[in-house]
Amino acid sequence: MDVDALSPTQKEALAQLQAVMDGGDADVAISVLESVDWDIQRAANLIFENGIPPTKPRSPSPPTQIEEFEIDDSSQGLLGNPRGGREFRRVRPSSSPGARPLRAVLAVLTLPLRLLTSVLRFVFRLLRIPFPQFAPFTWSSLQYRPLGPGAGADARALDPRAQAERWVRALEEETGAVCVGRARARRAETKVGNASMASGADVAGPSGLTSRAGTYGEEDAGEGVTKFLPDFFLGSYEEFVRMCERNAKIGCVVLVSEEHDDVPEFKRYVNTLTDPTLLKLIQDNDITVWGGDIRDREAWSAAQKLQATTYPFIAFMALQQRRVVGSGSSASPTLTVLSRHQGPSIPSTSAPTAAQTLITHLTEQLFPRVTPFLAKVRSQAAEREHERQLRAEQDRAFEESRRKDKERIEARQQEEQRAQQEERRRAEAETRAREEARAQEVARRAWEAHRMEWRKYLRRGLVMREPRPGETGRGKTMRIGLRMPDGRRAVRFFGESDTLSALYAYVDSMFVPKEVPEKADPQTPPADGAPGEAGLIKEIEGSDRAPEKWWGFKLWLAYPRKEVVWEAAKRLGDVEVLRGGGQLVVELTADTESAKGKGKQRATDAAAAVEEEDDGYETEE
Template identity: 85%
Template structure:
């Protein structure tokens, strides 16, 4: 190839590439530069990193559809003087951004500044290849990260392979990982899952503790412990987002960022996680869409919104188009209400600071557009009501037209309905029987579980009676018991014995006589904690009140006063039992047991006679 035939710019690019290559064949350098549109940076990357240059951007076809917006910059001071003295809307066409046009000089400057680093990198790569050692990549600070990367949809190799929804989900997840925050909707879903999980764990498993599940509702997995939140980003393409704003007559917020700008990380951490801004967005039902301009959808949105500086925030909504020269009725058109671009620091005056956006929304944008959008939504609701009214009228007409036919078929319908009703009653009875069997099975399981604890308490917590002259357990107390079935019993306790031992003794009297105490277990059911600590955990984990778990209460005969069960409390500290006394055992009705047994429970059935009963009855 004739080098003299090249232009001055092409010759300069060739000289730079040959300097980077330390010489080399001019024809090879020219062919590489031609493949990358004479971009020295991309050509150097292609040579030293054995990469494939991204394809050249194709000019849009003349017939391609490009979405158009009206720009409402009345509140931004961007309009010049006009003869009408009012707001002026101008059409925005998708075109090359000024920031992109100014990238070529910046690209050349960066190429010169990074030349020593590229030379050092090439030498190190050559040495590592000779020694057959993989060249280390210091992520995220690599030599390639210091080089300028052209912006646009072709800059990301994986971005072209993902659909718009996948790109949006990937960007949102990366945003959550970078900021440590969670989207509002996802946090609410986690709280609902945590609450549902805690409810199921406490309702389906008999004997397990429900305290852990309730505490877990406010843990990190439940969502209540999340320190920061993000807006609910719309997951889809930019075109779908725009149509959603248009159909729902809602305000839309477009967030565009570029990792090439140093102001983006602070914008993500401060503005996008600001609680006040998020609350305003949620309260006013503002749709939010965002992305990185390295992705195709975000790049297309940046071109349509004419974004030149990042981070970039734009608010869009339906507005009424001004009357044209023909005097036709005004139509609603999607309009760019305001654009904010630049750093988010300082937090009180920066263009994209949370306080700036909040003030703009509450004092300017929302008061200006909310009445119109409310009117648009009201008109849409009115149209829906009219359509429903017409549909109801059509149904009424069809109903009257079928009335004669229904009279003829009335008898057949009545017979069919009677059969269906009979079938429904049979199904309802079957379901009721199934529920009754399930309740009976649950009650039997509880009775078996309760009997295991009753035998364990009889062996481990029922204290033996003090021997005559024994003083190790304090003063001896004589306590008499009258059981619900009329049985009476007298037993001696020590003042240092606990109220739990008193209740355990009464509870052991409900055990069937055919169950010997020699077979009582020495460890609590379920291998729980031994002694009174394990009993307390069992009562708390069952989800029942203590009197429901014991299924009885102890009352002093005269004066009538209840002896309430309290863990670890000494009998000598119970004022009603000082010096002994006569106690009456009254059963506590179990609502679940009564519902399962229904009318089969009789108050005169002795304890332990019915297999499905706890062996308890209520004394009237």
């Protein structure tokens, strides 16, 4: 790409990147800048981290910032940059100046191989197979850091937490000290082990490096430990920054480099990190500490973001009100680098990273300035959390009330549905009952009409006239008195040769209304039935009713009470209870059981009345 076709801003970015690369090919620098949307910071990070520029995004988008810092070194005078603010600085290379352009060119040329290697590494990792190194050199030859102890590919492959834990363990070995949290965990484990031995139980004690201790005190001295280190945050630098911002805590970043001559005395001889006064100050004010060696990826990235150029390096950061030029203070605080201390730690009273210098800075400058604001931020956060809990409690109460209201409404709806179903079933039952009653009434009327036709026919065709005096053709004359269910009385003379059907036909004819004259009686049986008693017998058998149900009544001798059962073609003279005549009571059988009971009671009363009275007739001998 032609350099003359670039805009002034792009030309300036290209010049800065070439200065970082100590010259180099302009086309390679332009390709790297295009891959990161001309962000000089990201381009330099890519070149110094792994030399592999990412694929250029299809649509331009603003660069993603992981965190935003403001650097406040007004009281330290350590930045030396008249323009202020955050700016990329050149990092002193650890190798020859001509090696970096060569690495950038190799990074671009080996991009396909790099992608293939990444895919194979991912597959081997899924299969839990160690990835072999086939080339005489590894990708670490393109990295920013020199080879040294712990700088191999295996060390770089560790995750941020493992890197931090490895560095803290190495720091403990070099200083002969133990982190406060780990020392407390050891003491608790010892106590639990002693208690387990005393009780005979196998109890596992807590484990240690990640444990967070409380305030450091003299009780921590013991168990053969004379020096202590602060509890380091085990995780990535980004997690450390987010934790400080989220919890409104003061953060302390400790960066070292084994290539600097001031680091060994900082860790082993001056013992800045193990100073009891500084350690107590850190513990009492709940300062979160994070550290690392810039040979590790996370520590090197933190060094670039904090613009560290000399080691050992210590920086303090915390939330501060955002300062915008010409617009006053913003309402939202931002994480700000409050001070940076870099360089030697000797002499112990005035060196930038000496314990006494840090103690004086913390007590006289940083704490008075930062603590009130952080307390305010934490108070506001606690208030917001309290309001959130209140809202959550109100939401739960509202949800519970809504649930209960819904349950009540559903219960009422179910009750109404049950009531409606019950009402519907009751209405259906009443409708069926009315229909059945109507059908029964229709059937009853049809049967009554049918029986009335037979009554009228039997009155003409089967009821014989009474025998005349002196007539002997029908045998002896027998007198029979009748008492009807409605209280009427009747006396009738029959001959001994008359059939029992004639007696029943006469009683049946008593139910024909008086307004129906005998002249209107039919001469043939209803429904074209057979004439005479044979037709009557056939009708009773075809009606599927018992004889007493077909007749609708029974005849009982009044005293002694005995039923006169109807039998087809049987002579009256053959009925033992009617020899010589008698008094009969007519009882209906077509009514319900209660009607039967009432009829029986009326029949009993009628029989008693018949016995008491005498109608003046005598039976012929």
